Amino acid sequence: MRNVMVIFKKQIKDTFKNKTILIQFLMFPMMTIFMGNAIHITDMPEHFFAKLFSIMYIGMAPLTSVAAIISEEKEKNTLRPLMMANVKPAEYLVGIGSYVWLICMLGASVIAVSAGFTGTEFAFYMAVMAVGFIVSILAGSAVGVYAENQMKSTSLVMPVMMILSFLPMFAMFNETIEKIARFTYTQQLSRILGDFNLDSVSNTDFVIIGINVAVFALLFNLVYHKKGLEN
Amino acid sequence: MINCRNVSKSFSSKKILKGINMDVKKGEIFGLLGPSGAGKTTLIKILTGQLKAEGDISILGMNPQSLKGDDYRKIGIMMDSFGVYERLSCIDNLRTFADIYGIPQDKVLATLEDVGLKDAAKTAAGKLSKGMRGRLQLARVFMQTPDIIFLDEPTSGLDPQTAESIRELISSKKEQGCTIFLTTHDMNEAAVLCNHLALLNEGRIVEYGTPEEICRRYNHQNKIVIHLYDGTDITLENDGTGALQIAELLSLKMVETIHSTEPNLETVFLELTGRGFCA
Numbered sequence: 001m002r003n004v005m006v007i008f009k010k011q012i013k014d015t016f017k018n019k020t021i022l023i024q025f026l027m028f029p030m031m032t033i034f035m036g037n038a039i040h041i042t043d044m045p046e047h048f049f050a051k052l053f054s055i056m057y058i059g060m061a062p063l064t065s066v067a068a069i070i071s072e073e074k075e076k077n078t079l080r081p082l083m084m085a086n087v088k089p090a091e092y093l094v095g096i097g098s099y100v101w102l103i104c105m106l107g108a109s110v111i112a113v114s115a116g117f118t119g120t121e122f123a124f125y126m127a128v129m130a131v132g133f134i135v136s137i138l139a140g141s142a143v144g145v146y147a148e149n150q151m152k153s154t155s156l157v158m159p160v161m162m163i164l165s166f167l168p169m170f171a172m173f174n175e176t177i178e179k180i181a182r183f184t185y186t187q188q189l190s191r192i193l194g195d196f197n198l199d200s201v202s203n204t205d206f207v208i209i210g211i212n213v214a215v216f217a218l219l220f221n222l223v224y225h226k227k228g229l230e231n
Numbered sequence: 232m233i234n235c236r237n238v239s240k241s242f243s244s245k246k247i248l249k250g251i252n253m254d255v256k257k258g259e260i261f262g263l264l265g266p267s268g269a270g271k272t273t274l275i276k277i278l279t280g281q282l283k284a285e286g287d288i289s290i291l292g293m294n295p296q297s298l299k300g301d302d303y304r305k306i307g308i309m310m311d312s313f314g315v316y317e318r319l320s321c322i323d324n325l326r327t328f329a330d331i332y333g334i335p336q337d338k339v340l341a342t343l344e345d346v347g348l349k350d351a352a353k354t355a356a357g358k359l360s361k362g363m364r365g366r367l368q369l370a371r372v373f374m375q376t377p378d379i380i381f382l383d384e385p386t387s388g389l390d391p392q393t394a395e396s397i398r399e400l401i402s403s404k405k406e407q408g409c410t411i412f413l414t415t416h417d418m419n420e421a422a423v424l425c426n427h428l429a430l431l432n433e434g435r436i437v438e439y440g441t442p443e444e445i446c447r448r449y450n451h452q453n454k455i456v457i458h459l460y461d462g463t464d465i466t467l468e469n470d471g472t473g474a475l476q477i478a479e480l481l482s483l484k485m486v487e488t489i490h491s492t493e494p495n496l497e498t499v500f501l502e503l504t505g506r507g508f509c510a
């Protein structure tokens with residue numbers, strides 16, 4: 001547990017000096033505040049920008065930041081000294097994952113407050129975001145472990161991020177895309193956020209999100225066993 | 232502490248290490264000397280479990296490949312290839328590892344002072360020069376007092392004054408009971424610091440012993456060279472036949488310097504391999 005906290009602390013210190021990662025965490029909460037206050041269209045669904053940017057936040061920030069952090073450690077050869085200092089790979093990954101999850105949850109709480117969610121609404125929104133961040137962190141970890149360096153990580157994470165973030169938005173305008181998108185966790189979470197009602201969450205949603213978790217976990221497992229944390 | 236028997240390592244078809252045999256005793260400074268590409272870093276990687284190899288290897292009584300968990304707390308490793316967190320300051324880099332090792336935070340600043348980085352404590356590691364970066368890597372190891380310390384070219388790229396202070400630190404770690412395994416190009420450093428040396432060339436240990444033993448073993452000339460104040464050099468056999476002549480020159484106060492002709496480590500290495508230590 002101590003090593004997890006050390007990694008967590010290291011990342012917190014690093015965040016304020018790493019503009020690329022910092023932008024990832026701040027961009028969508030700031031855009032939600034700005035767009036929510038600047039644009040008012042008649043008949044626009046309630047909390048439209050908050051819900052739209054929340055899904056993009058889930059699909060982008062944890063995915064890219066986890067992949068970037070792990071691949072940078074591999075590229076700069078800073079993982080080796082950690083491992084030789086008896087930090088176990090699982091401790092490192094939990095440290096990075098919990099840090100990204102917590103920062104993203106802070107960002108999500110900013111979106112929630114700016115959208116005016118309180119009480120049950122706030123709890124429901126945060127729970128949906130928490131699940132989304134966990135699945136994205138898992139996907140980002142698989143990419144980060146697979147990529148030898150940051151350049152490869154960026155080129156791998158880009159298409160995954162585009163699909164996960166933008167598919168739910170395109171699905172709003174195109175039924176065919178919606179039929180494909182419904183198999184992604186981001187589309188399911190987008191629909192759940194759209195309905196914003198616990199009663200509307202069906203078993204199918206749980207199954208699809210569960211399958212997404214299983215697929216990314218399996219992918220991570222395969223990549224980790226093939227490449228390890230240091231190759 | 233470390234025992235190697237017939238250790239070999241190949242990358243693809245190229246054999247990097249060929250039947251290495253050596254023993255490192257507890258509490259000594261062991262120096263591995265050799266030119267670039269001789270296999271020094273590969274041997275450190277094998278001894279620390281970072282690479283697999285053929286042969287019998289024992290470190291702290293274990294096979295390096297079975298080292299895990301707390302075993303690594305007994306081993307300190309400084310290698311040029313080990314990175315530092317470039318956006319974090321020197322002090323934050325060390326604090327991260329101090330937290331992992333459970334070292335008190337006041338030790339961090341003291342260690343930075345020891346390696347001459349106190350003034351750069353708040354400088355981002357990415358802005359350090361190569362030498363300063365090397366010192367930060369050393370500080371990471373010197374913060375703790377493990378059983379064995381591996382140092383890969385610890386004074387490479389450092390100015391003479393800093394290199395000397397690093398040598399003092401290495402000696403102080405030995406006095407604290409650490410066993411030190413270091414690789415170096417610097418023969419003077421090896422001669423001053425090391426209790427035992429191995430000369431590595433093209434994957435083989437070509438000579439092994441204390442620095443004095445190795446030099447004496449190759450003292451084929453066994454002569455005495457006298458340099459006089461008038462600029463003349465006189466070479467005499469070191470077998471007693473020149474004793475009277477030396478005494479006479481000394482009594483006449485003509486002798487500026489007098490040396491025996493035992494070789495240094497570099498000349499031994501040249502004799503053994505036909506090439507020098509230059510990188």
